[in-house]
Amino acid sequence: MLVSGPKDIGMLIRAKRSERSWTQGDLAKHVGTTQRWISEVENGKATAEIGMVLQTLSMLGIRLEVGGPSPEHVHRYTPVSHDMPTIEDLDDIVDGPAFRP
Secondary structure, X not given: OOOOXXXXXXXHHHHHHHXXXXXXXXXXXXXXXOHHHHHHHHOOOOOOOHHHHHHHHHHOXXXXXXXXXXXHXXXXXXXXXXXXXXXXXXXXXXXXXXXXX
């Protein structure tokens, strides 16, 4: 399943919890939190603590995989700005404009 935000994670947690015939209270006891917190996460709470979310996913047997370009590829293809100041421009910024032949 492609997860693009908190609502997707919440839907996944709700579906897996329901497959086990657990109430929100049952899951909360297994995770060590409150029924209210489970409800908020299942409804897409964007500020839920990541550690607790990961613990909840683990309790439900959900394996989290993260994909995307490797850091090497991100660095390699990061656009370079050609509007960067030159060393002479930086000297002007630090020392003020000066006459240069």
